[in-house]
Amino acid sequence: MGAALKKPSGGSDSDAAPFLADAGRELVDAGLSTRSAELVARLYGTEYVEILLIAACLLVTALFVLAEMALVSSNRRRLAKMAESGDKGAAKALALLADPSRFLSTVQVGMTFRGIIAAIYGGPPLARKIEPLLGASRWDFLSEHSQVVSEGLVSFLIGTLTIIFAEIVPKRLALVRSEAMAAALARPMAFVAALSSPLV
Numbered sequence: 001m002g003a004a005l006k007k008p009s010g011g012s013d014s015d016a017a018p019f020l021a022d023a024g025r026e027l028v029d030a031g032l033s034t035r036s037a038e039l040v041a042r043l044y045g046t047e048y049v050e051i052l053l054i055a056a057c058l059l060v061t062a063l064f065v066l067a068e069m070a071l072v073s074s075n076r077r078r079l080a081k082m083a084e085s086g087d088k089g090a091a092k093a094l095a096l097l098a099d100p101s102r103f104l105s106t107v108q109v110g111m112t113f114r115g116i117i118a119a120i121y122g123g124p125p126l127a128r129k130i131e132p133l134l135g136a137s138r139w140d141f142l143s144e145h146s147q148v149v150s151e152g153l154v155s156f157l158i159g160t161l162t163i164i165f166a167e168i169v170p171k172r173l174a175l176v177r178s179e180a181m182a183a184a185l186a187r188p189m190a191f192v193a194a195l196s197s198p199l200v
Helices: 013-029 034-044 048-073 076-084 088-098 100-135 140-144 146-176 178-195
Strands: none
Touching (some): 076 088, 076 178, 100 140, 100 146, 100 178, 140 146, 146 178
């Protein structure tokens, strides 16, 4: 596709316009439709990349928490009956429960990698975008400590969203429909467990 897309550092939205046009033309030359190329170029050049990355990390965390809680709280007899009736997901859930240490280790590995990715590529870029706004504040404390405050705000926001949408909500769903959730997520979790087997 030619040279890798690189957004010009600094500058205003008007400065970014030539970059978006050039990036869009490059993507069209690579075979992408004009409309799709324009969308990708605009996403690449804005803060939406960081927001989407954080949202993806929250979703991955929620799935791991949901799978873990559903398997741990599910009734094995009910899962066995579901497996006998032909539910392959229930059969896989029973297989995971037969080796809980491996499954729980896989969950921890996945959540750790998610945390690393969010910490490196999600929070700091958003904090750097908030920092100039705080630096221009009329409040001396905010303007003098804009970097620390922006990092603290982003960390607090991500932490709050994680607690609500990646901890509380998935756990409540898992407790309400334990066996159904365990059967639905067992096969994807087994696949992840197989991929992470060298680490656990």
